Amino acid sequence: MSHRDSHHKHGKRFEHAERHHDEHRGRRGRHRHGGGRSDPTDLELRRFFAHGDLRLVILRLIAEKPRHGYEIIKEIEERVAGAYSPSPGVIYPTLTLLEELGYVAVTPGEGARKLHAITDAGRSFLTANGPAVDALFARMDAASEARGGGPAPQILRAMENLKLALRLRLGHGPLTDDQVTAVTEALDAAAVSVERT
Secondary structure (H helix, E strand, C coil), rough: CHHHHHHEEEEEEEHHHHHHHHHHHHHHHHHHHHCCCCCCCHHHHHHHHHCCCHHHHHHHHHHHHECCCHHHHHHHHCCCCCCCCCHHHHHHHHHHHHCCCCCEEEEEECCCCCEEEECHHHHHHHHHHHHHHHHHHHHHHHHHHHCCCCCHHHHHHHHHHHHHHHHHHHCCCCCCHHHHHHHHHHHHHHHEEECCC
């Protein structure tokens, strides 16, 4: 088999796996939300990336250096100046897909985090899709420049982290009076600290 045929075979395998992966996620989404409604995160993803684009972006970032999932989320968010922030529910299944395809290898990282490194097959796939990858990162750079006057992505991420922490804590059940006081004081203190900066 020629080198070109090998890339073609890998590409077809990647497309087939993408279709299977997305169909599975689509079924789960319909079951979870009912009535065929779309997950808001999926809608945000489709507005920023076309089908399959995010997988190429993730693979390119891993090619730059080995990364764990949360680091990839932060890197994408910062590269587009907060215009798009992929959720863990988008990133981690994509990393699993890339691993199954043999494009990344997973090694133990810091704590419980898994470190993802690109393989030779992954580099070959990136090279074969070089123009598409370059166009994607040019679009990300343009999005970052367009939001140059907006809030720093680190601030946007911190805001999302706070909202998530509140949703998770309040979702555990009713709070006691002491817990309500503690949460309220923490939020008020954060507000005062921000106002004084």
